[in-house]
Amino acid sequence: MVERIILELGPWTWWIVGLLLLGLEVMAPGTFFLWFGVSALVVGTLALFVDIAWQAEIVLFGVLSLASLLVGRMLMRQRADSEGDPSLNRRGSRLVGRVFVLDEPIAQGDGRLRIDDTIWRVTGPDCPAGTRVRVDGLDGPVLVVAPDPKAPAGG
Template sequence: MIESTIAALGPWSWFVLGLLLLGLEILAPGTIFLWFGLSALVVGVVALLFDFAWQVDVGLFLVLSLVSLLIGRRLMQKLASEKGDPGLNQRGSRYVGREFTLAAPLNEGAGNLSIDDTIWRITGPDMPAGTKVRVEAIDGARLVVSRVS
């Protein structure tokens, strides 16, 4: 039954396969099926233009899939390394090196610092309110601060 449907569709079966693979890409994580789907669509165009045997079409599909997969992976890695926020999952890392003024004193090496709309726990030497501090590092969920000279 499947063979008769593929034979009846002829070159259009490659377009159906390509669209199915592209649809599967939406459901599956990663970008694996994208490259296979695009290869199937290219083979569909070639099959419409040239009357090759089905074995040539399958071979062309395999070669195009492999080449597009390798090139696509390399391209996706390059794009992933150029974009993004390296401190996305470490919010405190965005504040390292920045200077702030203490609204409340730092007693016994611990206190709080209001940054934007968040109150952070901080550690550092004892300092009175109004002292300018610089965030030096992150220690878990605490910011490590020092006095600005």
């Protein structure tokens, strides 16, 4: 029965399969079924204009699927590398290099620093309150700070 439907629909079978795969892509995470759907649509379009045996259509679909999957993965990887914010899940990394004034002293290498509406734990050399410090890095959720060398002497 399925074979009869496929034979009666002819090239339109590939269009239906392609649209079903694209619909599946919408519901499934990732970009896996997209490339199979596009390949099916290409085979269906080619089959509309050129008389191809069904065996050749299946082979063509397999080759196009593999090729488009590999090219698509490569493009997605390049796009992921060029876009996005690498420090998205590391809020403190955005503070590295910035200078702040200590509200509380750093005593025995430990202290706290208010930045906007957040209080951060800091580590660094002992410094009195009011010292300008530069964030040099992160140690987990703790900011590593040092006195700012550009700060005016005595303040």
